[in-house]
Every structure is written in C-alpha cells, then in structure tokens.
Amino acid sequence: MRVAVVEYGVGNLNSVCRAVQEVGGDPELTRDPRDIREVDAVILPGVGHFGAAARELEETGLKDELLDVVGSIPVLGICLGMQLLMESSEEDPSVEGLGVFRGTCVELPEGVKRPHMGWNEVRFRAEEFSEFDGSMFYFAHSYRVAPEDDRVVLAVTEYGEEFPSMIGDVGKLVYGVQFHPEKSGPIGLKLLERVLWGADR
Amino acid sequence: MTVARRVIPCLDVKDGRVVKGVKFRGLRDAGDPAELAEHYYREGADEIVFLDISASPEGRKLMVDVVRRTAESVFIPMTVGGGISKLEHFREALSAGADKVSVNTAAVENPELVSEAADVFGSQCVVVAIDAKREPLTPENEHLADYVFRDGDREYWFRVYVRGGREPTDLDAITWAKKVEELGAGEILLTSIDADGTKEGYDLELTRAVCRAVSIPVIASGGCGHPRHMLEVFEEADADAALAASIFHYGEYSIREVKEFLASRGVRVRPC
Numbered sequence: 001m002r003v004a005v006v007e008y009g010v011g012n013l014n015s016v017c018r019a020v021q022e023v024g025g026d027p028e029l030t031r032d033p034r035d036i037r038e039v040d041a042v043i044l045p046g047v048g049h050f051g052a053a054a055r056e057l058e059e060t061g062l063k064d065e066l067l068d069v070v071g072s073i074p075v076l077g078i079c080l081g082m083q084l085l086m087e088s089s090e091e092d093p094s095v096e097g098l099g100v101f102r103g104t105c106v107e108l109p110e111g112v113k114r115p116h117m118g119w120n121e122v123r124f125r126a127e128e129f130s131e132f133d134g135s136m137f138y139f140a141h142s143y144r145v146a147p148e149d150d151r152v153v154l155a156v157t158e159y160g161e162e163f164p165s166m167i168g169d170v171g172k173l174v175y176g177v178q179f180h181p182e183k184s185g186p187i188g189l190k191l192l193e194r195v196l197w198g199a200d201r
Numbered sequence: 202m203t204v205a206r207r208v209i210p211c212l213d214v215k216d217g218r219v220v221k222g223v224k225f226r227g228l229r230d231a232g233d234p235a236e237l238a239e240h241y242y243r244e245g246a247d248e249i250v251f252l253d254i255s256a257s258p259e260g261r262k263l264m265v266d267v268v269r270r271t272a273e274s275v276f277i278p279m280t281v282g283g284g285i286s287k288l289e290h291f292r293e294a295l296s297a298g299a300d301k302v303s304v305n306t307a308a309v310e311n312p313e314l315v316s317e318a319a320d321v322f323g324s325q326c327v328v329v330a331i332d333a334k335r336e337p338l339t340p341e342n343e344h345l346a347d348y349v350f351r352d353g354d355r356e357y358w359f360r361v362y363v364r365g366g367r368e369p370t371d372l373d374a375i376t377w378a379k380k381v382e383e384l385g386a387g388e389i390l391l392t393s394i395d396a397d398g399t400k401e402g403y404d405l406e407l408t409r410a411v412c413r414a415v416s417i418p419v420i421a422s423g424g425c426g427h428p429r430h431m432l433e434v435f436e437e438a439d440a441d442a443a444l445a446a447s448i449f450h451y452g453e454y455s456i457r458e459v460k461e462f463l464a465s466r467g468v469r470v471r472p473c
Binding site: 011012013014015018019022047048049080112113114115116117118119120136138139140141142158159160180182183184185186188189 | 203204205206207242247269272273276277278295296297298299300320321322323324325326387388416417418441442471472
C-alpha cells in the first residue's frame with residue numbers, strides 16, 4: 001500500500017514514515033498534489049501552526065487534491081492534521097481549513113497545563129475501534145477540535161474537559177486523531193494499521 | 202482522570218556513544234544509544250531523552266544520526282538536547298525523528314531563540330532545560346534573588362547555571378521558568394545541580410516552586426536513586442514527568458518495576 005505523507009511546514013515526519021513502514025505500508029513523503037492521486041492512502045501529519053499549514057495547503061494546491069480523494073481512499077489527519085480537517089481554528093481565524101468536518105478548533109480550557117503533553121486515556125465510542133477502548137495514547141497539543149455534529153466523534157479524552165480525540169466518517173474512510181499514533185508505542189501502530197487497512201486485514 | 206505521569210530515561214551521549222556504563226543482557230552493543238533506547242522503549246518508557254555532551258559540531262552530527270537510527274525502531278517521543286544554539290539545529294533534530302528539542306545555555310544567551318523556535322516549529326517541540334543550584338543569600342546577590350527560601354535561619358535562592366552547570370548566571374530559576382513559558386517554551390526540563398548524582402532524591406522544593414510558577418509541563422531531573430524518589434516528586438512537588446539515568450542504566454530497577462511501584466501507590470502511569 002502506497003501511503004502519501006503530506007509534507008507541509010517542518011517537523012518530525014520521519015517517525016510517521018517509519019510507523020507506516022512498520023505496519024507494512026510504503027510511505028512517500030510529498031508536497032506535490034499530483035502524488036495524492038497516485039496513492040492508496042494519505043496521512044496529513046501534524047506539526048506547527050494552523051494558519052501557516054492551512055495557507056501552505058491552499059497555495060500548493062494540496063487542499064483541492066486532498067478534498068478530491070476524500071471518500072475514495074483512507075485519509076488520516078494526525079494532531080494539527082486532524083484540526084486541518086475542520087472548517088477553521090481559533091488559532092488563526094483568518095484562514096480556512098479543509099472543511100471535511102463542520103466546526104472549528106478551540107484552545108484547551110484554562111486551569112490545565114498547556115500544551116496537553118503526555119499519555120492519556122482514549123475512550124472509543126465507535127464499535128469499529130472498540131478493541132482500543134481505554135488505551136493510552138501520546139498527546140502534544142494546545143488546541144482541540146469542536147465538531148458541530150457529535151456523530152463524527154469516534155473517541156473522547158478527558159483533560160480539563162471531555163474533548164474529541166478521534167473523529168471520523170467510517171463510511172468515507174476519513175479520520176482525524178488528536179494523539180500521535182506514530183508515538184504511542186505498539187498500540188498506536190495497531191491503530192494506524194486499522195485506519196489504513198480497515199478491520200479485514 | 203487526566204494525563205499520566207511520565208517516566209523518562211535519559212541517555213548521555215558523547216560522540217555518538219552512551220557515556221554511562223550499561224550492562225544489560227541481550228544488548229549487542231551496550232554503548233550504542235539507539236540500541237539502549239530501544240531496550241527502554243520495549244520496557245515501557247514513556248519517552249526518551251538524549252543529552253549530547255560532546256559540545257562539538259561533529260558530536261552533534263553523530264547525535265542526529267543516533268536519533269535517525271533510534272527512530273527506526275522506537276515509537277515513543279524523543280527529546281534531544283545539548284549544544285543546540287540555532288534554529289537549524291532544531292530542524293536537523295526534528296527531521297531526523299526527534300519530537301522535541303531542548304535548549305539550555307543558548308536560551309539564556311539568546312532568549313529569542315526560544316520564541317523563534319516556537320513560532321517556526323510549534324511550542325510543543327520546544328523544551329527549555331534549566332539547571333538550578335541553591336545559592337546562599339548574601340548582600341552581594343540578594344538583588345538577583347526573586348524567590349527566597351528558608352531552612353531554619355539559612356536563606357537561599359535558586360540560581361540558574363549554564364554550560365553544563367559550570368557557569369553561574371544572574372537569573373533566578375523560578376523567574377526564568379516563568380520567562381521561558383512567556384517566550385513560548387512547551388515544557389521545562391528542570392535539573393537540580395545539588396541533587397544530580399547524589400541518588401538521594403529530587404530537589405522537591407525547587408521542583409514544587411517551578412511547577413507552581415508555570416502552567417506548562419515540568420520534567421524533574423537530578424537525584425533519582427530509588428522509585429520512591431519518583432513517587433515523592435509526583436506527589437509532593439507535582440512534577441509532570443520524572444527523568445532518571447543511573448537507576449535504569451545500571452539495571453538497579455527496570456522501567457516496569459518503577460511504573461508498577463508508582464501504580465501500586467496510586468500514581469496514574471501508562472501501563473507497560
């Protein structure tokens with residue numbers, strides 16, 4: 001399986017690629033929209049700022065291409081990549097996200113340490129992911145998604161408040177995770193495999 | 202329910218090799234940081250910290266290579282520190298597979314580096330390492346001391362040191378911690394110079410004071426000789442993470458044993 005790992009901005013993409021390899025995929029680091037058409041799955045990794053990332057996706061033409069493949073192949077947004085699936089973010093209200101899911105991104109509440117950094121429990125509501133229920137995954141973020149439609153929330157996590165830690169449309173194969181599966185040990189790799197291949201593998 | 206307390210082994214690396222002696226069975230090359238990191242990963246470490254003590258451009262290149270090799274088989278967060286003084290160093294480490302980069306001396310000498318790195322790479326990858334030491338309060342230094350502590354009739358404060366703890370600065374550690382948070386640091390790696398190497402426990406007073414002063418996560422470092430020291434620093438000082446080197450390296454306790462001990466005392470940790 002060829003998996004495009006979309007390269008925008010800077011950060012640790014090596015770990016995402018290695019994790020894809022570890023579960024048997026063939027990662028391709030790319031910032032060329034044409035590559036998105038050729039692959040079997042897409043990962044939108046997550047580092048940096050919403051504004052800069054959203055602008056980069058828009059300017060490079062990656063945004064249109066990504067929206068084009070949603071629904072036909074698995075698409076996974078990780079951390080900021082998850083937030084980019086929303087329409088907007090309080091982090092930079094002047095730009096638009098991909099708008100795959102309706103809603104925005106908000107800052108984590110006052111009274112808890114920000115960033116939310118470390119391992120936290122993820123409670124899965126979606127039956128498709130029930131085997132992961134209660135496992136701990138690694139988080140590093142200060143904003144979180146606030147989808148309008150509660151039905152897209154596949155998992156939640158508690159940090160000062162309950163927030164969506166995984167969203168998705170199982171039928172369309174499009175998912176967003178606030179945690180880093182590529183940094184969450186064996187359980188994270190397993191989840192990555194599940195998202196890319198589905199339950200049949 | 203909230204985020205778990207983290208247990209983090211730290212590997213001191215010089216010219217691409219682990220500095221402190223290690224004797225684990227099953228390691229092909231006990232001096233290879235990548236192999237040791239993988240050992241800790243399999244044992245259930247929550248993160249790995251690499252501290253490059255080479256202080257040379259060649260050493261840093263070897264360190265980047267270590268990170269790249271470690272990322273091949275280790276799927277937990279990695280932090281790299283030591284000799285980081287430019288944005289380019291952040292970029293090298295991150296693109297090799299590090300998730301966070303820690304700055305120490307360069308942050309003191311050029312605080313803008315912290316804010317620039319946070320802008321470019323995001324706060325979550327910027328760790329500021331603070332080395333602090335208890336300093337008796339004297340007429341000569343009292344103008345520097347923002348937070349004064351008392352033990353009986355002894356008065357002291359916590360002074361920031363740089364260059365591997367060799368050089369004193371004019372900074373009060375607690376004020377500096379607040380400052381780096383403002384600059385955009387996402388985490389503080391706080392080492393007590395007094396406690397480091399003693400194996401008598403973390404400096405709880407220092408850790409507590411910094412944890413109370415900032416609202417970013419704090420990793421306590423220096424002095425861990427027994428799992429109960431981690432328990433203390435979590436329960437009494439409210440540290441978010443505890444870093445240790447020798448108790449793991451010399452095989453005195455495994456990561457699993459430490460985590461099981463913490464869990465048995467009611468500390469929320471990630472199961473191994």
